[in-house]
Every structure is written in structure tokens, then in C-alpha cells.
Amino acid sequence: TRWDIIDIIGEGEAKTKEIRQEMKNRGYELSNPGLYYHLSELKDAGVIEVSSYVEEGRGAPEKKWKLAREKIEIDLVGSGE
Numbered sequence: 001t002r003w004d005i006i007d008i009i010g011e012g013e014a015k016t017k018e019i020r021q022e023m024k025n026r027g028y029e030l031s032n033p034g035l036y037y038h039l040s041e042l043k044d045a046g047v048i049e050v051s052s053y054v055e056e057g058r059g060a061p062e063k064k065w066k067l068a069r070e071k072i073e074i075d076l077v078g079s080g081e
Contacts, residue, residue, distance in 0.1 A: 001028065002038055006047065006067065013051050013066045039065065047072060 001023075008014055008022045020035055030038075042048045049068040053061035 001030075002042055002047075004028070005038055005042060009048060009065055009067055011067070013064050015054060015062050015064050017062060019065065 008019050046068055048065050050063045051066040052064045055061050
């Protein structure tokens with residue numbers, strides 16, 4: 001799920017609504033809280049960040065996301081400690 005979110009954001013930016021729609025197009029059935037959970041986890045890991053807020057009428061502004069970094073390093077095997 002998170003790799004697909006990263007792929008959707010890509011080298012540009014994507015609004016939360018756009019991410020939700022593309023995830024649906026890819027066959028995911030995520031609730032709003034489910035999507036925000038994954039976005040929050042990616043943000044907390046330093047992978048994505050909020051680039052701006054978009055005002056669209058009434059209510060809270062929508063977040064626009066971008067990648068916080070282009071590369072990440074993952075240890076697939078423990079260090080043996």
C-alpha cells in the first residue's frame with residue numbers, strides 16, 4: 001500500500017483526494033482513516049511531507065503531498081546484535 005502511495009506521488013505532488021482516487025483505481029478499498037494512517041506513517045518515517053495546503057471552499061484545507069527524499073536505505077537483514 002505504501003509503495004503505491006509513493007509511486008502515485010512520484011516526482012511531483014499529489015493532493016490527498018488524488019491519492020485516494022488513484023488508490024481506488026488500483027483496486028484498494030481504503031477508508032479515509034485508513035489512507036490517513038498510511039500517509040501519517042510515511043510522514044513519520046520521513047518519506048513524504050506536506051508541501052502545501054489547498055483551499056477548496058468550506059472546511060479544512062486539503063493537503064498536498066510530496067516526497068521528502070528521493071532515496072531510502074532499508075536493512076533487510078539485522079546487524080546480528
